Amino acid sequence: MTAEEFEEFYAQTVTRLTGQLYVMLGDLQEAQDVVQEAFVKAWSRRQQLDREGQPDAWIRTVAWRLAVSRWRFRRRSADAWKRSGAPPHVEGPGPEQVALVDALRDLPDQQRRTLTLHYLCDLTVEQITAETGLSASTVKTHLVRGRSALAQRLQDPCTEEAPGA
Amino acid sequence: MPEAHDPLRPLFRQAADAARARTVPAPVAQIAARGRRARRRRIAAFAAGACLVLLGGGALTASLVSGPAPVTTPVTRPSPDLPPSPATTPPPTPDSTAVGPSPTPTPTWPLSMGTTTSPA
Numbered sequence: 001m002t003a004e005e006f007e008e009f010y011a012q013t014v015t016r017l018t019g020q021l022y023v024m025l026g027d028l029q030e031a032q033d034v035v036q037e038a039f040v041k042a043w044s045r046r047q048q049l050d051r052e053g054q055p056d057a058w059i060r061t062v063a064w065r066l067a068v069s070r071w072r073f074r075r076r077s078a079d080a081w082k083r084s085g086a087p088p089h090v091e092g093p094g095p096e097q098v099a100l101v102d103a104l105r106d107l108p109d110q111q112r113r114t115l116t117l118h119y120l121c122d123l124t125v126e127q128i129t130a131e132t133g134l135s136a137s138t139v140k141t142h143l144v145r146g147r148s149a150l151a152q153r154l155q156d157p158c159t160e161e162a163p164g165a
Numbered sequence: 166m167p168e169a170h171d172p173l174r175p176l177f178r179q180a181a182d183a184a185r186a187r188t189v190p191a192p193v194a195q196i197a198a199r200g201r202r203a204r205r206r207r208i209a210a211f212a213a214g215a216c217l218v219l220l221g222g223g224a225l226t227a228s229l230v231s232g233p234a235p236v237t238t239p240v241t242r243p244s245p246d247l248p249p250s251p252a253t254t255p256p257p258t259p260d261s262t263a264v265g266p267s268p269t270p271t272p273t274w275p276l277s278m279g280t281t282t283s284p285a
Contacts, residue, residue, distance in 0.1 A: 011193065014188075014190040015188045015190060018190070019185040019188070022181065023177060023180050028184050028188070032188060032190075036196065040196055040199040041200075043200025043201075043204075044200050044204040044207070099176075100173075100179070101180050116177065119174050120177040147171075150173060154176075
């Protein structure tokens with residue numbers, strides 16, 4: 001992938017990937033940050049990115065990992081803040097919050113990721129398995145449990161289906 | 166498995182579209198500049214690591230090539246049975262006193278010839 005091709009790829013995919021990461025993470029600012037950071041990493045690996053065949057999946061995976069490492073860092077920072085006695089920073093509700101994202105925030109990380117990859121990125125179980133490294137049975141379990149949890153939280157009778165459906 | 170017409174799907178798309186509408190992507194020139202900087206940093210770190218490895222390898226090789234250190238015997242206390250070791254500097258001899266003036270006058274040849282008497 002040349003520099004021009006990378007620019008074109010960036011222009012075509014950055015907002016779409018940011019939207020996907022927003023649903024996974026529940027925070028638009030953080031989604032923008034990690035997607036941008038993933039593109040910075042991708043810039044110097046343009047040739048490898050092209051060879052692997054799915055550059056958007058690579059960006060999505062790197063952005064997710066960056067977000068996870070940020071959560072871990074924040075957890076450690078929050079512990080340090082608590083030890084030092086400083087008040088924790090609490091973000092107020094933003095205009096970007098929608099009901100689904102609020103409901104997704106209550107789910108475990110991997111469940112949220114799996115649901116987003118399936119419902120938003122239209123990936124099959126096999127593709128989700130390849131991208132996340134989870135086993136197929138785990139992915140199916142995440143999908144079933146996540147769907148039932150969302151159905152309860154959204155309180156929409158249309159989403160309530162049998163777990164084995 | 167969820168069906169294609171799952172009612173959750175439009176909800177996910179709606180949430181993602183709402184985020185896309187509010188996303189202000191950074192200019193690609195900024196991404197490229199940050200990528201170049203990151204690449205330079207990585208190359209510099211790699212070069213520094215390679216230098217360290219070379220220096221460490223050189224030092225290790227030099228220490229191996231120079232051979233083992235000479236065996237030194239442990240220091241023991243001096244044994245009383247052993248004869249005293251010869252001094253590194255010889256004791257002063259009468260000849261050696263001829264170099265400088267002697268504090269005690271020694272008889273010289275004409276003096277001794279004149280003062281001695283033959284027993285015969």
